[in-house]
Amino acid sequence: MTVVTPGQDAERIQPRRRRVFKHRRSPGTATIGEALLWLGPALILIIGVVIYPAITLVATSFNKYSIIGLRIGPAGFSNYVNFLTSPDLGQVVWNTVIWVGAVVALTILISLALAQFLSKEFFGRRFVRWAVIVPWAAALVISSQLFRLMFDYYHGIINQALIDLGVIHKPIDFLGDPHWTMPSMIAVGVFVSIPFTAYLFVAGLNAIPSDVYEAARIDGSSGWQTYRQITLPLLRPAILIGVVLNMIYVFNSFPINWILNGSNPGFGNDTLITYMYKLAFKSAAHDVGESAAAGIFNVIIILIAVGIYLRFVNWRESEKQS
Amino acid sequence: MKKQLRWGAIVATATLASLLLASCGASAPSSSSTGSVKSIKVVIAAYSKDNTPKFWNAFKAKYEKQTGIKLNLQIIDWNDLDQQSSTMVQSGALPDILNENAYASYAASGLLYNSDQVLPAATKADIIPAFVKSGTYKGKFYGMPDLSSARALFYNTDLFKKAGITAAPTSWDEFVADAKKVTALGGGTVGYAQPLGPEEAQAELAIWLFNNGGSFKTGQTWTINSAANVKTLEFMKSLSVTDKVTQNNPGHTNRTDGAFSLFEQGKAGMVVGFSPLQAGLDTQYKNVKYAIAPMPSGDGAAPQTYGVTDYLMSFKKPGNEAAVKAFYKLYYSPSEINTWIKAEGFLPVTTSGLKLFSSDPKLKVYLDTLPNIHLTPTDDPEWDKIALTIKQNIGLAVAPNGDPKKFLDDLQAQAVAGK
Numbered sequence: 001m002t003v004v005t006p007g008q009d010a011e012r013i014q015p016r017r018r019r020v021f022k023h024r025r026s027p028g029t030a031t032i033g034e035a036l037l038w039l040g041p042a043l044i045l046i047i048g049v050v051i052y053p054a055i056t057l058v059a060t061s062f063n064k065y066s067i068i069g070l071r072i073g074p075a076g077f078s079n080y081v082n083f084l085t086s087p088d089l090g091q092v093v094w095n096t097v098i099w100v101g102a103v104v105a106l107t108i109l110i111s112l113a114l115a116q117f118l119s120k121e122f123f124g125r126r127f128v129r130w131a132v133i134v135p136w137a138a139a140l141v142i143s144s145q146l147f148r149l150m151f152d153y154y155h156g157i158i159n160q161a162l163i164d165l166g167v168i169h170k171p172i173d174f175l176g177d178p179h180w181t182m183p184s185m186i187a188v189g190v191f192v193s194i195p196f197t198a199y200l201f202v203a204g205l206n207a208i209p210s211d212v213y214e215a216a217r218i219d220g221s222s223g224w225q226t227y228r229q230i231t232l233p234l235l236r237p238a239i240l241i242g243v244v245l246n247m248i249y250v251f252n253s254f255p256i257n258w259i260l261n262g263s264n265p266g267f268g269n270d271t272l273i274t275y276m277y278k279l280a281f282k283s284a285a286h287d288v289g290e291s292a293a294a295g296i297f298n299v300i301i302i303l304i305a306v307g308i309y310l311r312f313v314n315w316r317e318s319e320k321q322s
Numbered sequence: 323m324k325k326q327l328r329w330g331a332i333v334a335t336a337t338l339a340s341l342l343l344a345s346c347g348a349s350a351p352s353s354s355s356t357g358s359v360k361s362i363k364v365v366i367a368a369y370s371k372d373n374t375p376k377f378w379n380a381f382k383a384k385y386e387k388q389t390g391i392k393l394n395l396q397i398i399d400w401n402d403l404d405q406q407s408s409t410m411v412q413s414g415a416l417p418d419i420l421n422e423n424a425y426a427s428y429a430a431s432g433l434l435y436n437s438d439q440v441l442p443a444a445t446k447a448d449i450i451p452a453f454v455k456s457g458t459y460k461g462k463f464y465g466m467p468d469l470s471s472a473r474a475l476f477y478n479t480d481l482f483k484k485a486g487i488t489a490a491p492t493s494w495d496e497f498v499a500d501a502k503k504v505t506a507l508g509g510g511t512v513g514y515a516q517p518l519g520p521e522e523a524q525a526e527l528a529i530w531l532f533n534n535g536g537s538f539k540t541g542q543t544w545t546i547n548s549a550a551n552v553k554t555l556e557f558m559k560s561l562s563v564t565d566k567v568t569q570n571n572p573g574h575t576n577r578t579d580g581a582f583s584l585f586e587q588g589k590a591g592m593v594v595g596f597s598p599l600q601a602g603l604d605t606q607y608k609n610v611k612y613a614i615a616p617m618p619s620g621d622g623a624a625p626q627t628y629g630v631t632d633y634l635m636s637f638k639k640p641g642n643e644a645a646v647k648a649f650y651k652l653y654y655s656p657s658e659i660n661t662w663i664k665a666e667g668f669l670p671v672t673t674s675g676l677k678l679f680s681s682d683p684k685l686k687v688y689l690d691t692l693p694n695i696h697l698t699p700t701d702d703p704e705w706d707k708i709a710l711t712i713k714q715n716i717g718l719a720v721a722p723n724g725d726p727k728k729f730l731d732d733l734q735a736q737a738v739a740g741k
Contacts, residue, residue, distance in 0.1 A: 065412065066427065066431060067427045067703070067706055067707060068407070068408060068411050068427045068428055068431060068433075069407070069408035069409065069410075069411035069412035070411050070412070070431050070433070071412070153569075153570050153571070154510065154569070154570075154584065154587075154589065155583075155587075171570075173570055173571055173574070175574070176570070176571040176574035176575075177571070262520075262576070263519035263520065263521070263574050263575060263576040263579075263580060264519070264520070264574050264717065265518075265519065265520055265523075265573055265574065265714060265715055265716065265717025265718045266714065266715055266717065266718045268718075278714075280405070280408075281404050281405045281408065282520070282710065282713075282714060283710060283711075283714055284707045284708070284710045284711035284714065284736065286408075286706075286707065286710060288408065288412060
């Protein structure tokens with residue numbers, strides 16, 4: 001009789017167990033029923049909040065609606081034709097390009113600097129980190145409303161401060177003067193986009209191992225060299241995500257433009273998103289169908305924009321690297 | 323490849339099926355059930371944060387006790403009302419009663435009950451004829467007025483005294499001269515606060531138009547670009563561009579948070595206001611001393627008053643006729659409607675209300691003119707779109723490089739084309 005040591009025993013049993021498991025089903029597959037059981041809640045959610053509204057949007061865009069929202073009949077492509085030939089579209093698309101481009105670029109640049117600062121140890125860092133996150137925590141509508149008050153021509157604190165400091169002699173109409181409206185909105189857009197982006201970059205910076213910096217120091221690299229040749233390339237995945245998410249987020253942003261541009265006539269400062277809303281409920285067209293066509297156009301535009309960006313930065317290659 | 327094809331087919335089928343479903347869902351509700359309803363849905367606009375819910379909740383309790391029908395009350399902010407009512411119609415979830423500032427498009431679509439069906443005859447007889455007229459589309463009375471307001475010229479008596487002006491202006495020349503004097507006081511005061519931003523610009527245009535012998539529609543003909551109207555809009559533009567007596571950038575100033583707030587801060591000499599502004603001045607901004615006068619006249623005729631009324635319209639739904647009728651009967655009983663109008667600081671729409679309110683000296687300036695009030699052509703569905711165009715674009719027409727005549731010509735073309 002041989003003595004079986006516990007170790008041997010375990011060794012003998014384990015392969016068999018594994019085999020039994022393998023026999024029942026190969027790892028990584030499940031029956032349709034089991035899969036549906038687990039995926040069910042997510043699928044219901046996706047169908048309810050993504051697919052169904054999307055289908056309704058497409059359906060709406062091919063129907064004709066009266067001013068009160070009553071379906072009159074099928075519209076064919078007339079909603080798309082009306083939208084694409086509307087005289088304001090050129091200005092609105094141009095505004096959208098400026099709005100998304102400026103907000104994303106400024107947000108990325110400022111956030112890079114801010115992240116560098118926030119990742120250093122200094123007295124009161126915790127406080128500063130909290131302060132940076134506040135604009136993100138506040139509801140966009142509230143932030144926009146506050147900025148509307150601050151930018152006001154007669155009672156706004158920004159004009160008051162600039163006059164008291166002697167920078168200007170008469171107030172600037174930040175939200176009414178066509179030259180100032182878009183820059184004012186961009187400033188607010190950057191302000192509310194920075195927290196998320198900066199924290200994304202702080203996380204990215206923390207993920208860079210310290211030994212690469214040590215090696216750079218030993219090799220005598222200067223601060224700027226280190227930043228350009230080590231920090232930025234290693235931060236690339238974070239920057240990529242930051243740009244793509246901000247592009248989508250800023251493109252779809254509604255409250256800032258809606259509230260800050262609220263008292264301006266026409267469509268001179270509208271982006272595609274606020275233009276779409278005005279088409280449905282505020283313009284003389286008051287046309288839900290045309291607005292739905294605009295909505296589909298918007299989705300296509302942002303997909304194309306993100307696609308071009310990803311192609312431009314060679315997304316696949318950077319994915320392979322990381 | 324094959325798998326992809328199969329998936330493509332499934333997705334395509336699902337899309338088609340959903341498209342069909344969605345388009346069916348959008349059509350009008352079928353009239354299958356008969357008999358009377360157990361509940362009605364009432365959508366009310368929020369005129370104020372406090373008074374609207376207070377009155378309507380009390381009303382709901384009374385209505386339910388009286389009829390045994392449940393009243394589902396929904397109070398919606400004015401800013402969202404248009405969007406929400408449009409969504410209700412689009413999805414077929416029509417309310418029974420809807421409170422809006424326009425009704426003609428709904429009536430034109432054949433969705434509404436007319437007064438013969440749901441309004442007691444005595445009630446209809448009590449409503450001031452001018453409002454019956456504005457609520458009548460193609461000979462039938464669909465737009466039941468819930469309350470009204472009339473506009474008049476508010477002026478800051480302190481600023482007038484400082485500028486050496488003794489009485490309110492009666493002509494446009496006097497108006498400009500007075501506005502110049504107030505502007506000359508300096509310290510950020512403006513002669514006239516002119517709101518031509520998208521919020522409510524059609525009202526500002528209407529009151530000046532009416533006081534220069536103009537109108538939007540004469541009989542069945544649109545007269546938006548008449549010579550008198552072009553002159554009026556050019557005058558309105560000159561106030562800011564050549565005379566420089568208005569606040570900065572009137573085409574970009576809304577009424578509530580722009581023109582009214584300047585007057586409430588005591589910074590504006592004059593503004594076209596209505597009773598809710600008066601209520602605010604009497605309770606919150608007591609240091610502003612003001613008086614109210616009829617509008618100055620551009621053509622030497624007697625001052626004309628511009629009035630606004632909103633509507634309580636009722637949708638045809640199977641079995642709700644009696645419930646709707648009971649709603650109107652209760653709403654137009656003097657104790658209900660007048661309590662509500664008084665609380666919100668508006669003006670009556672009934673002859674009996676007119677009598678009741680006439681004891682209030684503050685309302686005298688409006689009440690005297692109420693029976694002869696001018697309204698915008700809300701009885702024409704086309705007006706709903708014209709009003710939207712005015713709101714959205716008039717600010718551009720009065721800008722320094724704007725073209726008032728072209729703006730009015732375009733409006734006229736839009737109205738005539740019915741687009």
